[in-house]
Amino acid sequence: MKITLYIIQKEFKQIFRNKGMLPIIFVLPLLQLIILSNTATFEVKNIQFSYIDNDHSTSSRALLEKFNASTYFDVVNGFNTSKEAESAMLEGAVDVVLEIPTDFHQHLLKNQKAVLGIRINAIDGAAAGVTNVYILQVLKSYNKQLQTKLVQFSNYNEKPVTIITIPSFWYNETLNYKTFMVPGILVLLVTMITLFLSGMNIVREKEIGTLEQINVTPIKKNQFIIGKLFPFWIIGILLLSVGLIISKIIFNVPMLGSYILMYSYTTIYILVILGIGLFISNYTDTQQQAMFIAWFFMVIFILMSGLFTPIESMPNWAQFITEFNPIKYFVEVMRMVMLKGASFNDILPQFLKTLLYAIVMNALAVWSYKKTN
Amino acid sequence: MSISVSHISKSYKKVKALENISFDVKPGELFGLIGPDGAGKTTLFRILTTLMLADDGIAKVDNFDVITDYKNIRNCVGYMPGKFSLYQDLTVEENLNFFATIFGTTIEENYDLIKEIYIQIEPFKTRRAGNLSGGMKQKLALCCALIHKPTVLFLDEPTTGVDPVSRKEFWEMLKRLQHKGITILVSTPYMDEASMCDRIALIQEGKILEIDKPELIVKKHLKDIYNIRANDMFLLIQSLKSYKNHYSIYPFGEFVHYTDKNKDFNSTELKKYLETKKLTNIIIEKTTVTIEDAFMELAK
Numbered sequence: 001m002k003i004t005l006y007i008i009q010k011e012f013k014q015i016f017r018n019k020g021m022l023p024i025i026f027v028l029p030l031l032q033l034i035i036l037s038n039t040a041t042f043e044v045k046n047i048q049f050s051y052i053d054n055d056h057s058t059s060s061r062a063l064l065e066k067f068n069a070s071t072y073f074d075v076v077n078g079f080n081t082s083k084e085a086e087s088a089m090l091e092g093a094v095d096v097v098l099e100i101p102t103d104f105h106q107h108l109l110k111n112q113k114a115v116l117g118i119r120i121n122a123i124d125g126a127a128a129g130v131t132n133v134y135i136l137q138v139l140k141s142y143n144k145q146l147q148t149k150l151v152q153f154s155n156y157n158e159k160p161v162t163i164i165t166i167p168s169f170w171y172n173e174t175l176n177y178k179t180f181m182v183p184g185i186l187v188l189l190v191t192m193i194t195l196f197l198s199g200m201n202i203v204r205e206k207e208i209g210t211l212e213q214i215n216v217t218p219i220k221k222n223q224f225i226i227g228k229l230f231p232f233w234i235i236g237i238l239l240l241s242v243g244l245i246i247s248k249i250i251f252n253v254p255m256l257g258s259y260i261l262m263y264s265y266t267t268i269y270i271l272v273i274l275g276i277g278l279f280i281s282n283y284t285d286t287q288q289q290a291m292f293i294a295w296f297f298m299v300i301f302i303l304m305s306g307l308f309t310p311i312e313s314m315p316n317w318a319q320f321i322t323e324f325n326p327i328k329y330f331v332e333v334m335r336m337v338m339l340k341g342a343s344f345n346d347i348l349p350q351f352l353k354t355l356l357y358a359i360v361m362n363a364l365a366v367w368s369y370k371k372t373n
Numbered sequence: 374m375s376i377s378v379s380h381i382s383k384s385y386k387k388v389k390a391l392e393n394i395s396f397d398v399k400p401g402e403l404f405g406l407i408g409p410d411g412a413g414k415t416t417l418f419r420i421l422t423t424l425m426l427a428d429d430g431i432a433k434v435d436n437f438d439v440i441t442d443y444k445n446i447r448n449c450v451g452y453m454p455g456k457f458s459l460y461q462d463l464t465v466e467e468n469l470n471f472f473a474t475i476f477g478t479t480i481e482e483n484y485d486l487i488k489e490i491y492i493q494i495e496p497f498k499t500r501r502a503g504n505l506s507g508g509m510k511q512k513l514a515l516c517c518a519l520i521h522k523p524t525v526l527f528l529d530e531p532t533t534g535v536d537p538v539s540r541k542e543f544w545e546m547l548k549r550l551q552h553k554g555i556t557i558l559v560s561t562p563y564m565d566e567a568s569m570c571d572r573i574a575l576i577q578e579g580k581i582l583e584i585d586k587p588e589l590i591v592k593k594h595l596k597d598i599y600n601i602r603a604n605d606m607f608l609l610i611q612s613l614k615s616y617k618n619h620y621s622i623y624p625f626g627e628f629v630h631y632t633d634k635n636k637d638f639n640s641t642e643l644k645k646y647l648e649t650k651k652l653t654n655i656i657i658e659k660t661t662v663t664i665e666d667a668f669m670e671l672a673k
Contacts, residue, residue: 006474209458216452219475
């Protein structure tokens with residue numbers, strides 16, 4: 001026990017003396033949390049909207065005015081020909097081209113029907129889909145306006161039948177993406193820092209040769225490993241705490257669930273990550289190798305975590321792989337506890353899987369750590 | 374026996390690092406492993422300090438087997454690897470404290486043993502180990518290896534890269550430690566340090582060439598050795614190699630060390646021969662045999 005405590009003390013001394021490492025551990029992650037949470041957004045805004053108005057009628061102008069009024073669209077100047085519009089889209093200057101045919105106004109009055117041409121830049125398919133929905137919404141409201149106008153001229157008895165839907169958004173009423181992203185990004189930061197630090201830590205002792213010196217001593221495996229990894233466990237918990245404070249103060253993310261539940265889950269979760277880190281450092285000889293391997297896993301874990309893309313829309317085999325992704329569970333738990341106020345029973349499946357993961361990973365790591373080669 | 378090694382072999386894939394090595398070190402002895410780089414010295418140290426398993430053979434340290442009793446060995450040996458491997462970002466005192474703690478002891482408990490060495494670095498005890506000079510790093514490493522009062526001390530090339538004054542000091546420290554009853558196994562590529570050991574083993578390419586007291590090894594080398602010098606070193610070596618009675622020739626500092634096939638070597642005859650090769654300023658004189666000469670002879 002005394003030996004373990006001394007190693008922990010030594011580790012902290014070394015961490016605080018490393019002037020390059022300290023800001024990386026404590027300042028950068030929080031900067032990332034603040035910056036990334038503002039930028040990692042799925043909202044489609046500032047759509048560069050252009051038009052080709054062949055009609056120049058009151059109707060066409062009214063329609064364009066509708067787009068102008070929308071906050072999603074930035075209406076840039078109209079084009080005279082299709083060709084100009086196409087080249088502008090090719091250059092990336094515009095995202096949407098709305099083409100209003102010559103007899104738009106007349107058709108509307110005569111046939112109560114008109115056709116519009118819409119071209120959307122769909123390099124980013126998801127954004128194009130969202131843009132399309134926005135355009136349809138604008139057109140729908142324009143339609144309604146027209147209908148009421150036309151109805152006024154005709155028979156009063158024929159009331160138009162419309163179905164109105166009033167959605168109510170649960171758990172995130174204002175559809176604020178930050179509420180959704182902040183808990184996820186916080187998970188990433190805690191994971192990244194603890195994985196990289198623990199992965200590089202024992203390798204570093206290998207590199208500078210102190211590990212050999214220590215291996216000749218009667219120190220026990222578990223004393224050494226616990227002493228080495230415990231400081232990173234503390235750093236992980238600290239990061240979570242500071243991150244939670246920031247998400248409350250700056251982003252005003254609600255915290256509906258219990259802090260005790262979140263911390264007790266995190267306690268086990270960090271053990272998984274430390275186990276992975278130790279496992280990596282057992283099979284590498286330099287910090288560089290350890291860093292690359294840690295990055296490799298990190299990227300896969302992030303992309304398959306459901307943080308940015310929903311797991312439900314992945315192919316079945318990929319969904320199966322995500323079962324082995326600890327970040328997935330942490331993201332789920334974080335969102336459930338913070339936004340839905342989940343109780344222990346709600347997160348029990350994630351809790352048990354993480355616990356099992358922690359036991360397996362640490363057993364493997366300790367088993368593969370050898371004092372002799 | 375403090376250390377007994379019998380028929381130890383170790384290969385790294387196709388390279389044979391150690392081949393059938395056997396020797397014994399008596400308690401309280403200062404035993405030297407002398408050999409060039411790549412001779413297998415470090416491999417042997419790693420096997421004896423339980424960091425590596427041999428392919429074949431039995432080794433015992435303090436009568437504990439390196440495979441079955443490795444835990445006991447780790448309690449009673451001190452090891453100082455060739456590469457400085459202490460925490461550069463911890464201070465002198467913290468490093469020493471760290472090693473004392475993981476051996477379950479304290480600096481105070483065994484202060485007697487390290488006192489003489491530690492006094493020299495004590496003024497710098499709050500300095501980080503990374504900022505120490507080479508000689509002081511060496512002393513700190515030795516202190517750390519001694520802090521738990523080991524019975525056997527393994528020093529792997531402790532004087533490589535250390536200045537001559539510090540080297541001399543270091544060997545004096547080893548002598549004093551030996552008087553305190555510690556068995557010391559030390560390796561070095563410097564032949565001139567061999568004479569400081571009680572016994573030495575000359576080792577090359579994983580094989581032991583000779584084990585004996587340094588002075589006896591020199592004595593066994595019965596041939597007389599001559600220092601030869603001339604104005605043109607290269608031409609001198611070329612000429613000597615074509616001389617009919619030559620036995621061995623190798624450069625040695627500013628001289629060439631020469632041995633002759635015949636016991637009744639005639640220096641005037643050789644001088645005349647060299648003069649015919651247009652060499653001038655020729656000096657030929659008898660010299661005392663050193664370990665290096667013996668090694669060159671054995672390694673031939």
